[in-house]
Amino acid sequence: MKKFIFIILFIPMFLFASHVSYEVKIYHVIFSSLFPQKDLINVWSDSAKKKETLSQIKCIHFVELQKNADILLLSKTKNLTSDTMKFVTSYKLLKHYKQSAVGGFYWQKGRPNILFLKKNLQKYHLKLPPSLQEYEVDSL
Amino acid sequence: MKHLIKIYIFIFISIIIAIGYLYFSLTQTQEKLADNINSLFISQTREFAHNIQDEIHKRVQHHLYNTLLDNEELRLDLEDSMSTVTTDTYKFIYVLYKDAQGNYRYLLDGSKEDKGEFDEKLNVNKNLWNRVYKTQHSQLLYQKNLDGLWGTYLEPIIYDGKTVAIVAIDFSTSFPENIAKAMQPLNNIFLYIFVAIILVLIILAYQTFLNLRTKKDAITDELTQTYNRNYLREFLEDINVAKYQIIMLDIDYFKHVNDTYGHKIGDNILRDVSELIKKQIRQNDKLVRFGGEEFLLFIYRKESGAKLAFNVAQRIRKKIEKTPFVYGDVEIHITVSMGISCSPEHFKNVSDAIKHADEMLYIAKREGRNQVITQENKEGVTTLKQDEGLSIHEIKEVIESGGLRCFFQPIFDTQTQKVLKYEALVRLELQDGTIVPPMLFVPNILYTNLYNQMTKGVLEIVFDKIAKHQIPISVNLNFSDILNNDILEMIVQELESHKEFAPWLVIELLEYEPLDIDKTIVMKNITKIKSYGVKIAVDDFGSGYANYEVFQMLPIDIIKIDGSLIKNIDTSSISYTVVRSILLLTQELGIETVAEFVHSQEVFEVVKELGVSSVQGFYFAQPQAKLLEEED
Numbered sequence: 001m002k003k004f005i006f007i008i009l010f011i012p013m014f015l016f017a018s019h020v021s022y023e024v025k026i027y028h029v030i031f032s033s034l035f036p037q038k039d040l041i042n043v044w045s046d047s048a049k050k051k052e053t054l055s056q057i058k059c060i061h062f063v064e065l066q067k068n069a070d071i072l073l074l075s076k077t078k079n080l081t082s083d084t085m086k087f088v089t090s091y092k093l094l095k096h097y098k099q100s101a102v103g104g105f106y107w108q109k110g111r112p113n114i115l116f117l118k119k120n121l122q123k124y125h126l127k128l129p130p131s132l133q134e135y136e137v138d139s140l
Numbered sequence: 141m142k143h144l145i146k147i148y149i150f151i152f153i154s155i156i157i158a159i160g161y162l163y164f165s166l167t168q169t170q171e172k173l174a175d176n177i178n179s180l181f182i183s184q185t186r187e188f189a190h191n192i193q194d195e196i197h198k199r200v201q202h203h204l205y206n207t208l209l210d211n212e213e214l215r216l217d218l219e220d221s222m223s224t225v226t227t228d229t230y231k232f233i234y235v236l237y238k239d240a241q242g243n244y245r246y247l248l249d250g251s252k253e254d255k256g257e258f259d260e261k262l263n264v265n266k267n268l269w270n271r272v273y274k275t276q277h278s279q280l281l282y283q284k285n286l287d288g289l290w291g292t293y294l295e296p297i298i299y300d301g302k303t304v305a306i307v308a309i310d311f312s313t314s315f316p317e318n319i320a321k322a323m324q325p326l327n328n329i330f331l332y333i334f335v336a337i338i339l340v341l342i343i344l345a346y347q348t349f350l351n352l353r354t355k356k357d358a359i360t361d362e363l364t365q366t367y368n369r370n371y372l373r374e375f376l377e378d379i380n381v382a383k384y385q386i387i388m389l390d391i392d393y394f395k396h397v398n399d400t401y402g403h404k405i406g407d408n409i410l411r412d413v414s415e416l417i418k419k420q421i422r423q424n425d426k427l428v429r430f431g432g433e434e435f436l437l438f439i440y441r442k443e444s445g446a447k448l449a450f451n452v453a454q455r456i457r458k459k460i461e462k463t464p465f466v467y468g469d470v471e472i473h474i475t476v477s478m479g480i481s482c483s484p485e486h487f488k489n490v491s492d493a494i495k496h497a498d499e500m501l502y503i504a505k506r507e508g509r510n511q512v513i514t515q516e517n518k519e520g521v522t523t524l525k526q527d528e529g530l531s532i533h534e535i536k537e538v539i540e541s542g543g544l545r546c547f548f549q550p551i552f553d554t555q556t557q558k559v560l561k562y563e564a565l566v567r568l569e570l571q572d573g574t575i576v577p578p579m580l581f582v583p584n585i586l587y588t589n590l591y592n593q594m595t596k597g598v599l600e601i602v603f604d605k606i607a608k609h610q611i612p613i614s615v616n617l618n619f620s621d622i623l624n625n626d627i628l629e630m631i632v633q634e635l636e637s638h639k640e641f642a643p644w645l646v647i648e649l650l651e652y653e654p655l656d657i658d659k660t661i662v663m664k665n666i667t668k669i670k671s672y673g674v675k676i677a678v679d680d681f682g683s684g685y686a687n688y689e690v691f692q693m694l695p696i697d698i699i700k701i702d703g704s705l706i707k708n709i710d711t712s713s714i715s716y717t718v719v720r721s722i723l724l725l726t727q728e729l730g731i732e733t734v735a736e737f738v739h740s741q742e743v744f745e746v747v748k749e750l751g752v753s754s755v756q757g758f759y760f761a762q763p764q765a766k767l768l769e770e771e772d
Contacts (some may be wrong), residue, residue: 105759109232109254109310110289113263137243137261 006018020053026105026112028057030087033129035070044069046077072100085124091115091140098140102126115140127132147220148348155344156172159337166330170323177319181229181311182280182293187224187306189278192233195221196297197249204297204304206239208258222250222430231289231312233524235297236262236269237305247305264308272296273303287584289313292607297652315451360428363407364414368405372428372436378436381493382485384426385449389417389456392475392509394433395626407445411466415716420456433544436494442724453478454513461510475510478500493535502532506586522653527582535568536590538576543569544597547763548605548613551734551756554748561612563756564602565763566594567663589728595621596630606645609769614646622649622665637674643663650679659693666694677734682722691729698728703737710742716750723750 015119035041042063045051050073051062063069066082074080075089078096086101088094094104094115103116114135116128119138126135168432197212200207212244236248244264246256256262265281272294283289290311297305341715361370367375391397391413405743410433417427417435420460444620465472473670476668479500484493496515504513530538538544548562568576585591595617603615604694621627635642646667656694677698678690682705701719709715719735726733735747738757747755761768 077255091257108256109234109251110283111263113261113262135263138242140260 022112023105024056026056026114027054028059029132030103030105030114031057031060031071033132034085034087034126036129038070042068042070043073044071044084045073045075047075047089050075078115095140103135146255146354147350147563151344152341155337155341159334159341161302162333164339170326170330173323174319177322179644181319181568184335185230185293185311186278186295188230188233189293189309192222192225192235192250192307193295193297196235197658201390204299204300212258219248220251221765222248223252224250225309226250226252229312229318230309231358232310234262235307235310236264238269238273240276242266242270244306269306272306276303282311300313300583314667321706329756339708356381364410366414366418367426367428367641369428369430372430375426375428375438376490379491383442384438385440386481386493386497387453388430388479388481388494388501388503389437389453390477390505391433391437392477393504393626394474395645397472397474399468399629401472404431405472408467409465409472413460413474413476416459417456419458421452425452430597434712436497449480449482450512450514457510457512465576469594477504477509478512479504480512482516485540495531498536499532502585502590505589509681529584530568530576532584532590535581535585538568538570539590539593539597543571544594544601545569545575546598546601546605547575547765548767549763550758550768551614551754552760553750554735554755556576557760559611559768560754561614561761562605562767563614563616563648564598564605565616566598592627595627596634599631599634602645603634603641605767606641607638608640610766611643611767611769612649612675615673616648616679619662622669623664628665628668632668634735635669639672645672646675646677646698648677648679648698649694662693663695670695680736681768682718688725691731692726696731698732700734700736706743706747707734707737707739707755710740710746716746719747719752720750723752727751 001028003139010117015114018023031043031091036039039059040061041059043054043060044063044066054060054073055062066072066080066084069084071085071087072091072097073089074097076093077130078093080086080097083100086097087098088101088104088106090104091108091113092105094101098117098120100120101117103114105112107113110118116132116136118136118138121128142234180206180422189711190716196204196218199218222235225233232249232251232254234251235247235249236244239245239261241593243261244266246258246260246262248258249256261306268279268281273296274297277294278295281292281294283291288315293309295307296303297307327469359374361368378695391409392407394406397409410429414427416437417437419426421437422440427436428438428441428719430436437449437452439452441448457478460474460476463648465474465533479497479502481487481493481497481500484490487493487496489586500513504511507513545567546564547567548564550559551561551563553560566578566582568581570576582591582594597614598615602615605611606613617627617631635645670676675697676695677700678694678696679700680702681690681699683702699722701722703714705719709719723733732753735752735755736757738744738747738755742758743757744755744759
């Protein structure tokens with residue numbers, strides 16, 4: 001009976017965990033590629049959920065102030081004018097920050113979608129490794 | 141038993157194979173049904189994709205991208221049409237085109253949720269999509285790593301022979317679930333069938349277990365857990381007798397153990413002896429409890445010439461002899477005797493071979509017990525002479541089938557010539573009615589349990605006659621019988637059972653045996669018998685070892701003067717003088733006398749004149765099956 005309750009309670013968590021761990025891996029690759037020289041990347045995020053999810057990535061450190069951040073991970077904030085590098089978590093925000101965001105990662109139709117905007121990457125003098133170059137686009 | 145187990149195993153294997161075949165067939169059927177349902181859904185999907193394509197072709201004649209780019213209303217209209225197809229199964233329906241960079245972007249999206257915008261890029265498996273683009277053939281992709289999606293159907297949209305876009309329909313994971321749901325009633329039926337079969341199988345297995353246990357109980361001796369006579373009967377039906385040697389084993393003085401220590405310890409001995417024997421034999425050998433303390437062993441041999449049984453028997457005998465049987469404070473040492481039928485194949489049938497082993501056993505017991513006797517090693521011991529009478533087995537069979545008889549010879553008062561009493565003389569009556577005199581069977585069973593059995597039978601017949609006619613009857617016993625605890629105890633038990641008739645019983649002790657015995661024990665035992673009122677007579681006095689010491693040693697009531705002195709007393713002066721001297725002594729001691737072998741008027745006149753108390757002999761009456769009182 002105990003085993004049954006354990007399975008009932010934990011199977012959905014395992015499934016969710018697998019989805020989350022996939023996302024964590026992608027973010028790890030993305031941030032490591034954006035800052036190949038840095039062992040610890042300071043990230044500011046407006047989403048508590050993202051902070052919780054990505055806190056397990058060792059090379060990421062979440063900061064409280066935007067000014068201390070190497071990159072801003074945006075899920076909802078629209079009125080930022082900071083020059084700090086931005087990365088977004090939805091297509092709508094990517095369109096909104098298409099002049100300043102280097103890219104975005106979001107899920108659509110069950111598929112992970114990664115986009116990097118070439119001109120913004122160039123603005124920050126960033127060159128992606130070959131594995132991510134296929135996600136670079138000239139425009140949205 | 142083995143056949144039964146084989147049959148059950150065959151049935152079980154057949155059922156398991158049948159279930160396996162059924163399961164395989166059902167799985168195949170399920171797979172085919174699933175494929176059919178699958179195909180049905182796919183063809184329906186294809187139909188939807190065609191309809192969407194037709195609709196797009198109908199509404200956009202050329203330049204699909206540009207037309208849709210410029211006409212948002214048309215896009216919304218087409219997306220609205222596409223969304224009507226969207227269900228739980230068809231989760232996303234959309235149209236993508238390939239841009240100059242080779243990325244796929246939305247033209248239309250009829251999805252109700254997670255909707256993509258016009259020109260928005262969607263990450264797809266480019267290799268597979270490009271293949272559809274290139275080949276212009278529709279394709280079904282199975283999605284392994286996409287959350288909530290099971291597969292995607294791709295249909296190219298072709299304008300002027302060129303692929304310009306692809307209609308994509310994503311199946312949700314509910315698609316296989318729906319198929320499974322469609323299959324559920326069938327699965328349930330299969331499940332019920334399996335459960336029913338499993339239940340039947342369990343019941344059958346339980347029934348088989350019960351049958352086997354009942355069968356095992358029926359052929360197993362409860363106390364010793366050896367085979368019993370039921371098994372023996374079955375075993376002997378299909379035995380290849382050449383493959384076995386037969387040992388008949390008997391625990392020596394077992395009755396004494398039972399009487400001394402009680403039946404509980406007797407049972408323990410039987411159980412422990414059986415265990416010891418089992419440890420000394422192999423799996424192929426068979427141990428059967430044949431009777432009370434008698435066991436039959438069938439020693440298996442691969443070749444008919446092999447002689448294993450003697451070694452096995454000796455091993456068992458030595459093991460039991462050396463093993464102390466300890467029960468609480470009691471330590472008992474016992475021995476066993478064994479007879480072996482070494483070549484059972486030489487007998488007419490297996491029963492005769494068993495009888496032969498039994499005869500060898502009787503020899504082993506007669507020759508002092510705790511030994512193993514075979515046909516080969518019985519040289520040097522007194523063997524039975526078949527031509528001198530009945531064999532032990534014949535005697536046993538006759539006694540056990542109720543053929544024990546007593547003939548009665550009347551003893552007359554010399555003066556009144558009236559019947560005073562009878563002497564019971566043992567006989568055997570064969571099945572054909574032949575009456576066998578004692579000299580043809582008694583010597584063969586001396587020192588065997590059969591002799592005890594016979595004596596007990598004679599006493600019961602005699603007490604029956606006494607009870608009916610209240611007349612004294614004498615029976616003959618050997619001196620050694622009085623010294624044998626088993627026989628003495630049996631006699632005492634009989635006297636105890638017939639206490640009121642015991643005073644009519646006379647025990648005649650045959651005097652021919654040497655009296656170099658412990659007089660104290662003889663006296664004690666005879667006193668015990670006499671305490672029931674039984675009279676003691678000395679038989680055949682005056683012949684052989686006639687010894688006047690007997691008067692000192694025994695509390696004698698009657699002397700029976702031997703026939704060799706009486707039969708020619710009318711002509712032999714020596715016989716006459718000897719008898720007269722015997723009579724002088726008995727008259728002085730107050731002992732009654734009987735003259736045996738009175739066969740003529742002349743002999744009778746002499747013994748009468750000498751003052752012999754009573755007479756018996758053919759002159760008056762021969763031994764007969766009935767008392768004179770019983771004759772019509």
